[in-house]
Amino acid sequence: DIQMTQSPSSLSASVGDRVTITCQASQDISNYLNWYQQKPGKAPKLLIYDASNLETGVPSRFSGSGSGTDFTFTISSLQPEDIATYFCQQYDNLPPTFGPGTKVDI
Amino acid sequence: EVQLVESGGGLVQPGGSLRLSCAASGFTFSTYAIHWVRQAPGKGLEYVSAISGNGGSTYYANSVKGRFTISRDNSKNTVYLQMGSLRAEDMAVYYCARDRSGGSGIRYCFDYWGQGILVTVSS
Numbered sequence: 001d002i003q004m005t006q007s008p009s010s011l012s013a014s015v016g017d018r019v020t021i022t023c024q025a026s027q028d029i030s031n032y033l034n035w036y037q038q039k040p041g042k043a044p045k046l047l048i049y050d051a052s053n054l055e056t057g058v059p060s061r062f063s064g065s066g067s068g069t070d071f072t073f074t075i076s077s078l079q080p081e082d083i084a085t086y087f088c089q090q091y092d093n094l095p096p097t098f099g100p101g102t103k104v105d106i
Numbered sequence: 107e108v109q110l111v112e113s114g115g116g117l118v119q120p121g122g123s124l125r126l127s128c129a130a131s132g133f134t135f136s137t138y139a140i141h142w143v144r145q146a147p148g149k150g151l152e153y154v155s156a157i158s159g160n161g162g163s164t165y166y167a168n169s170v171k172g173r174f175t176i177s178r179d180n181s182k183n184t185v186y187l188q189m190g191s192l193r194a195e196d197m198a199v200y201y202c203a204r205d206r207s208g209g210s211g212i213r214y215c216f217d218y219w220g221q222g223i224l225v226t227v228s229s
Binding site: 094 | 217
């Protein structure tokens, strides 16, 4: 299975800050990388698919980049409603695997 | 509006069985693959199983292969996950999720999720 790592595991930032999360795959996954947001007690929500494509209805302050093994997820201006855990997920190889998550606090 | 609603969870003894259902609405059900993803309490996300829109293709994670069976009834807009030989490590919130790509294939990108259903395995 492809192993996904994320850093940091948690972070605390202020409203308006730029927040960056990195995700690394244990082997080349091209751009088959998605990002999800999960708020406490809720289901995950797809934010970014195929590394850099913004899902319909997702605010433009969220963005993603990268290919191969190294990926970045950015919130350009952190808002209070962005408090959540963020997961990356690869689907280049089966089984699909998720990163351990990055918890974002204010 | 796309909706996925899981049901059938609860408490089961180790070695027991349970069937989860995922009822869908708001889209052409038969053209989308459906997935199950689980999350143990306080843990990360683990992929479980998938079924294609027409039911002709299925996939299982190694951790559940041979114990779980996924199926669907397109006349009822429902996907099922029959879980057997349950173990403590199967205890989790189980989510069903829609594949982002409509059509005959399975893309393994999940654009809509249900609210989740808790499965507790304990004696």
